[in-house]
Amino acid sequence: MKRFALIGAGFIGTVHARNLAAHPGVRFDLVADADGARARALAEKHGARPASVDAVFDDAADVDAILIASSTHTHADFVERAAKAGQAIFCEKPIDFDVERARRAGAAVVAAGVPFTIGFNRRFDASHRAVKRAVAAGEVGKVEIVQLTSRGPEAPPIDYVKVSGGQMRDQTIHFLDLLRWLTADEPVEVHAMGAALVDPAIGEAGDVDTSLVSLRMRSGALCQIDCSRRTAYGYDERVEVFGSAGAAESRRQRYRSMSLYQGDKVIEDGLHAGWFERVEATYYDALDAFVRHLEGEEEVDLPSLDDGLKAQLIADAATCSLQTGQPVRIDVACGTGGDR
Amino acid sequence: MKRFALIGAGFIGTVHARNLAAHPGVRFDLVADADGARARALAEKHGARPASVDAVFDDAADVDAILIASSTHTHADFVERAAKAGQAIFCEKPIDFDVERARRAGAAVVAAGVPFTIGFNRRFDASHRAVKRAVAAGEVGKVEIVQLTSRGPEAPPIDYVKVSGGQMRDQTIHFLDLLRWLTADEPVEVHAMGAALVDPAIGEAGDVDTSLVSLRMRSGALCQIDCSRRTAYGYDERVEVFGSAGAAESRRQRYRSMSLYQGDKVIEDGLHAGWFERVEATYYDALDAFVRHLEGEEEVDLPSLDDGLKAQLIADAATCSLQTGQPVRIDVACGTGGDR
């Protein structure tokens, strides 16, 4: 039984709280939030105790692990404090939009030697994992083309867009991580093409809402990612790995299974209304993997510190390509590359 | 907030306990079970208190509703005691294998005027409900053919089979209820054909494990139900309503969404491993409907006392047809018919 403290009682914090309460291997102890009332309400709901942020890092708290689900700008600081306190860390992505800042926090984690994982929850999607296993088992042979699609049902509020780091760092990054994970390979070149087709305000903010990213992998494989901030038909996510011996696909998912046959049409239930409905189960599975890791299970496939940083570097390079219109080599991506 | 007591801490009791704990409108107070240790363990897990069976019906318990998930032979007695105590009742099906005994218990419920529902959880399957809504909205026109399939992954232990009342009363009954609910109609004639193809011991016990049931409805519509106790490919449930204007179907469901393209085949993830994985969500939704009813929401579509009895009468008639090889009129089914 691992004792957990949760920092952040907003939407994602609430999701994590529910899973912490349900997990048989977790004792859900503390909840902290900049908004004390919010922390109290969430703690009460799940039989945990509210605490100040300082208190969760205190030895007296006696927690084994911190789940950081607060605002992005606080992550790096909390990661360093948890590392110093010798606590295991589950941090929502990213550690910091600034890769250098993230790297410093990461260095603290490495120095402290505490367990760490980053919230790339899509790696825990059951169907994506099945694709990963098929690829790893050689079922598709040598990987040649990867196709990833992510289209969210509606654009976030413009205020969020402005601080989100841009579509590459906010939305595409999940798929940049999936790409690395699915292929066990690294991209070496990226070209991005984008536009603000959904909301002109996004374009005025210097961002795009519709984009295509092409990547060349070290192995020679090619990858395509298309992202949109808005569909008229729910949340659309699809993963495909094509190789010399076959192709593995994690298909679009339907929220229900009704078909209506009328005239020359079959009208079927469509996609999940939102990204959350589609990926909800991945949050529990990500937590479960982390707990199993803490309990000493070997070979748990967890997104690492390095995974978090590498996805950011690729997203930075893609952003650079988007801005310059030119292909970008990833290891020198706009000068941010380094010791990866 | 409605205060609930749960009787029965076995497999289904445990499922109900989890949902009672999770439901925002429920205060999950008491757990009783013939096995006190089992009751204690389940209560502790969810922050409820263990209690004796007598205690849950005591005024002092101050519970609003009883969820009866104990052994079938205890249901009728507990229903009567809860009715007497003025408690709302959610009773797993059936009230009693003996329709007369069930009817007496039902009479007590009616006399007491307490809210009651029977655990026909399949009515709460999201896709089946979508079919029901399509039919009720006239999307398929006048109903002409209903096809229902239920094939479980493995035959229950022979000891269970012997006390189960037979395939009609144990497995098919859920679909007899679905039939009545989907069509808002009543069957008037039934013919059943069955065999023990899976396990000869089932045949020796006088039961079948593979069966076809044909029914004629009052409206003239025809219905087919096929049931098997064992598949080699997981749990297979399908509902289809065909009518003059179209057909609505709740399709077979897959447990995951991976496809592997190789050679001239596409290998996809198959069906849920078991019936429980397939219908798990229906238990919460059935409880939720009951709670909404208790809270005064109107027009909640709940399986009633009468629904429980009628499905039993049809199952009895089907059993009679199975035994005699003859079609059976349902209102005089083997002498069990009555005041329906």
Add this chain to the structure above:
Amino acid sequence: MKRFALIGAGFIGTVHARNLAAHPGVRFDLVADADGARARALAEKHGARPASVDAVFDDAADVDAILIASSTHTHADFVERAAKAGQAIFCEKPIDFDVERARRAGAAVVAAGVPFTIGFNRRFDASHRAVKRAVAAGEVGKVEIVQLTSRGPEAPPIDYVKVSGGQMRDQTIHFLDLLRWLTADEPVEVHAMGAALVDPAIGEAGDVDTSLVSLRMRSGALCQIDCSRRTAYGYDERVEVFGSAGAAESRRQRYRSMSLYQGDKVIEDGLHAGWFERVEATYYDALDAFVRHLEGEEEVDLPSLDDGLKAQLIADAATCSLQTGQPVRIDVACGTGGDR
């Protein structure tokens, strides 16, 4: 190159004519029809010659094979004349509605020793054949349940219905044949339940347009067939064989592959508009199998004389069950059984 004469230049004759003209192993020589002008037009279109019915059976015609696609009441006579002429015979089903008459014609075929096949074209459906092969290869294990669905888009004209022999002999019979072929087994008992739900005139004519047929096979397997004369969504045919090791299905087919994602729905192209669009390819494949048989290829899986008679006997038994409401043993079906 086998020389063929075609008798019958109506709808199905026209279909056969097109295939005879296209088949590389066929020399399409003669066309006869009660309506000489119709024969001439069809012959001209395909470079064949019109002929009188008498002429096609004349030695001078020098044809190797006769394809009989004329009115049903003429089949038995033409079969006997072709047999006498030593010609190979491809006869549309049935030989005659009267099994005794059909049997006499069959005896002439046997006596003459000429090659013969009956037009059970659904056996040549590519997907149905794939099911057959899977079953024969043991992929589904011991067969336990067979489900067959046939729903035509619109009821035939009442005048046709009156002379069609009834739904069992006209529509269901194709699936009675598929059942025997798919399982390599024989039904021993049948129960049919039907109604005239589509068109009251069909009921007044003593027939049904909507029916369920349940059959018990010699092996113990059970079979369900549902037939309707009218859908609101095109032609719906489905075949499924369920067994101890799995299930094989020939799915409903869509006429096109477009999907439209809008809101919470996916609107897909539906089923083929009519039975002919769905099964058109089977006519060529049936002819091709017959030609390969004539050319001496061994192990061609052709529907035989006996297959035609047996399907009729089962259809007769099903009709008897429909009329009496009682299950019927097939070997004594209403006194028509015999030396099968």
Add this chain to the structure above:
Amino acid sequence: MKRFALIGAGFIGTVHARNLAAHPGVRFDLVADADGARARALAEKHGARPASVDAVFDDAADVDAILIASSTHTHADFVERAAKAGQAIFCEKPIDFDVERARRAGAAVVAAGVPFTIGFNRRFDASHRAVKRAVAAGEVGKVEIVQLTSRGPEAPPIDYVKVSGGQMRDQTIHFLDLLRWLTADEPVEVHAMGAALVDPAIGEAGDVDTSLVSLRMRSGALCQIDCSRRTAYGYDERVEVFGSAGAAESRRQRYRSMSLYQGDKVIEDGLHAGWFERVEATYYDALDAFVRHLEGEEEVDLPSLDDGLKAQLIADAATCSLQTGQPVRIDVACGTGGDR
């Protein structure tokens, strides 16, 4: 009845011959081929006459239309000769790999005022047309992302690759045309990324066998095309148009409809073995549209001379991007742009 001459009796010529023979509005008169024996055999098979190439352009031939299916390097010349002879022209793509040469031949067609179409047969795929109609009808709203996939089952022989003009001009070009047609829009920028992953010899020949093409349309919409010369699972073609109001998709197609349920898998029939099996029907439909146009039907949607040239210009630009690694503006694509 339009009189046709066919030039070219190779694989595609044979396909056209079959359709010319079957089409009710066509009188299939002449077949010419550099290989006279081949022309004779094909003519004989379909009741046409063999002829020299010179003869088909002779007034004496009295043909209304020429179908040019000979080697690519002969197309431009034959187009000019047919134009001069006042014959309608159905020319397999491309007119010439050299856009200037193609343009000159096109000018001759325009000068002669003869009907002309180019063999972009994929426009006639029933499901692609359904997508086109949905887009044109506004069902997907404003187009934002187009995704096109073309993966052939096996790489062509290296000798063919060397004269094919490269993957962009040989394979991708069909989808560049589909893109223009589906969107009624023009690309203004292209970026291509490719590699020889299938066969190193293709790389040595300066070509790629696996590629991603990204295009920006005049309207702002973005398009992705992925092409591979070899799959391990048949021919894979998919078309999707995503817009502000929905998405329309022409799905991957299966060659048969059998499903086998075993264990936790469903094994289904896969894709068509080859591109030809997948698109065979489009050849007839393309011919049919051309004949309807010749017969005076208005608003027949035929690929035009200009369509052929524009697709080539885009393919040239994509090839240029592939070679330089840089995005290319299409109107000045490597200096080939012009009066489009």
